[in-house]
Amino acid sequence: MAGPSSGTERLEFPSTCDVLERVDELTLKHATEAGFDETAAMEIAIAAIEAATNAIVHGNERREETLFSVEYAWEPGSIEITVHDSGRGFDLACVADPTDADHCMGTSGRGIFIMREVMDSVEFDMSGGSGTTVTIKRSV
Amino acid sequence: MRVKTEMKGEVAVVHASGKLMGGPESDALRDEVKRLLEDGVRRFVINLKGVPWINSTGLGALMSVYTSIQREDGGLKLCHVSDRIQSLFMITKLLTIFDTHASQDEAVAAFE
Numbered sequence: 001m002a003g004p005s006s007g008t009e010r011l012e013f014p015s016t017c018d019v020l021e022r023v024d025e026l027t028l029k030h031a032t033e034a035g036f037d038e039t040a041a042m043e044i045a046i047a048a049i050e051a052a053t054n055a056i057v058h059g060n061e062r063r064e065e066t067l068f069s070v071e072y073a074w075e076p077g078s079i080e081i082t083v084h085d086s087g088r089g090f091d092l093a094c095v096a097d098p099t100d101a102d103h104c105m106g107t108s109g110r111g112i113f114i115m116r117e118v119m120d121s122v123e124f125d126m127s128g129g130s131g132t133t134v135t136i137k138r139s140v
Numbered sequence: 141m142r143v144k145t146e147m148k149g150e151v152a153v154v155h156a157s158g159k160l161m162g163g164p165e166s167d168a169l170r171d172e173v174k175r176l177l178e179d180g181v182r183r184f185v186i187n188l189k190g191v192p193w194i195n196s197t198g199l200g201a202l203m204s205v206y207t208s209i210q211r212e213d214g215g216l217k218l219c220h221v222s223d224r225i226q227s228l229f230m231i232t233k234l235l236t237i238f239d240t241h242a243s244q245d246e247a248v249a250a251f252e
Contacts, residue, residue: 017161020195042224046231049195053161057197099233105207107200110232114196117231 004035004076012067013052015060015085023052023070027081034074035140043118044079044138050111051083051134059085059132078139089126142190143172148248151183152176157190160198173205182214185247189220199228206237215239219247 009030013019027048031041048070055068068085096102098110115122115136125133141158154176156169173184186205194202202218209216219241221229229235241247 017159017197020161021159024193042227043231046195046224046228049193053195053197105203105237107204107207108197110196110199114228114231 006075055085059087166201217247
């Protein structure tokens with residue numbers, strides 16, 4: 001088997017949860033190509049799925065015809081995944097900690113927490129007025 | 141998401157399969173548990189053998205089912221939880237909320 005490699009890939013998807021399996025497959029593939037082990041690749045895929053879910057559900061409000069993009073950049077030992085939607089964004093300060101006693105039984109609000117738990121960095125950009133971009137990164 | 145229920149004594153074993161990623165596809169699970177609660181069932185096992193992974197909205201659907209059952213003083217156990225779903229429970233600190241078992245028989249027996 002070949003060793004870790006570098007590469008980039010950018011794809012656009014309709015805003016339906018049906019595409020999450022494809023995002024999962026691609027993330028596992030590229031994380032493995034970057035040299036992450038099976039457990040780490042799975043965690044990165046969990047985070048990517050949350051970023052894509054947010055784009056579909058909250059950003060593009062499940063409007064299937066509105067596309068969101070997923071961009072991968074990987075190199076030996078690290079991966080960066082950027083997800084962009086056309087939504088209005090949100091106030092990060094209003095995102096509650098889902099492990100707090102007041103919120104732990106809630107049925108929503110765990111996506112960003114999950115990303116932050118498994119990735120080294122999670123950055124949101126809602127400054128351009130043209131949607132929301134989240135960039136998640138992890139190194140071996 | 142497809143669901144199929146079999147009764148094991150007083151325990152309803154709900155077999156779930158397919159996608160549990162929130163939205164309309166998760167309604168089947170919520171609707172089935174709601175129907176069973178209305179029929180007087182209070183002990184539930186959800187068999188996740190056919191659900192390889194979920195996302196946070198699917199997790200929300202499981203939390204919704206859990207709280208519906210708790211509200212009626214019922215009990216919920218999960219079985220055949222994949223490593224990936226277990227990881228999600230661990231990441232979200234929900235391992236202590238969900239009572240998970242390796243097999244369906246073990247989960248049903250845990251009510252005795």
